[in-house]
Amino acid sequence: MSKINTDVNYKTIAGNARLVMLGESSHNPAIYKFEAIKALRQLKAFGFTHFAIEMLPRSMQEKIDFYQRTGKGFNVIQQYFNDNWRWGYGVPNSYGELVKAARELGLKIIALDLTLDEMDLIDASCSYNNSVAGNCFNSHTIRNMVWTQNISNILNTSKQNKIIAFMHRWHAVSSTNYQEGLDTLIKAQGILKIKFIDFIGGSVCYSQTDCKGYSDEKEALKQKYFYREGFPFKSAVTTYQVHLPENSAHMKGL
Template sequence: MNKINTDVNYKTMAGNARLVMLGESSHSTAGYKYEAIKAIKQLKSAGFTHFAMEMLPRSMQEKIEFYQRTGKGFDTIQQFFDKYWTHGYLTPYAYGELVKASRDFGLKIVALDVYIETMEVMDSVCPPAKALTGKCFDAHTFRNALWAYNLARILKSSKQNKVVAFMSRWHAVKNLKYQIGVDSLIKEHGIQNVRFIDFIGGLSCYSDRRCEGVSSQKEALKDKYFYKDGFPYENTVKSFQVHLPEKRINSDGSFQW
């Protein structure tokens, strides 16, 4: 086990990176979204300028920019999360809070993804068996390549730009053999100074009555908040894991993220 550090400092983990990928190990854990809010607040003070999200499609960028300029139209964004990101209790709401916090902190919000219906079409054209042969890209890999291109374009447009990108861990790094991660694809655009921070632990809530601990740490560490160097799966950039404690329920039964 790598040595743990209970002083969870995102500036320290970011170092001199211009791109920091925040990866959530589960979309069902609302706590990861609130931890991301803490991260981007610290990283904004370290000079980061943009916040990019897997959970928003490129086709909504104009509406996002309208909300960012005026403070109006957030309901449209929240409705999208409510429709497509119902992975767990509080999950859609927590994604919305992350968008609002990004605006409040002064980060430019960037939508990374395609619509879910588009993903389904892509996977029908390139199913897993065909993707495994290397003859086509499945939706997962195509999306990663698109995100890497968009992130690189932001970084190349100004030397002052620094991006925090929030996504599933299995987009940030390689998932299956034929599903290359953004960590590798971004290097093809000449972007080298990248860090990856993976969120683990916490509580995964599927309804307002069922919350389960998702920590894989030893019993003594399950209830601790800490970070450690490294990522236990294949990756190509300097990586860290931030562990959220499992026991975050108040005495009155309310959640404390």
């Protein structure tokens, strides 16, 4: 891993990328969503046009478009987060704040995911053992393929289009040797200007007062905000990690 840099500037990290994937190392910390808002603000000013998000299914795109167009109907989106994304205290609301920020910035919001029912049908027809053997694709891989097609279509529609995509890290890169990540799938579509930014550190809260640090860094770095180039796992694209301090007050510093 390279040396740390305390000047976290998403324009600098993105460089000439047309696709920047923001990956959560875990869905649990609300702070990752607020850091993504900071990234959206900087990258919108740098010419990015779309915001694609794992946490909303494609079946809701019409409702998302209505909200984006009118500012009405956000409660339906927030309710989806409340019902399906309770990974920690404040997490559903932080996903909602991320969507609101994307709209306020004028980024076109794209729902990437399948519905839970669609995932269940896929997994019912492709057992774990068969997916490992390469006989079929489970829902994780199919989801990555669907997301890849959606993202590629947007980028190929206009050279002016640039996408920020928010997801769990194990969609951005391969989670196992039988599940390709978006890094390789999108490159196979001929799109090569890709960066992956992995959010690490921060804190996880189980209530307003019950929080724990989530950093794997040495003590001297646990409370530091920094980024560095590199990723401790296999990746097919240039990758960075942004470390959030365990002190959750950093969330206020958007």
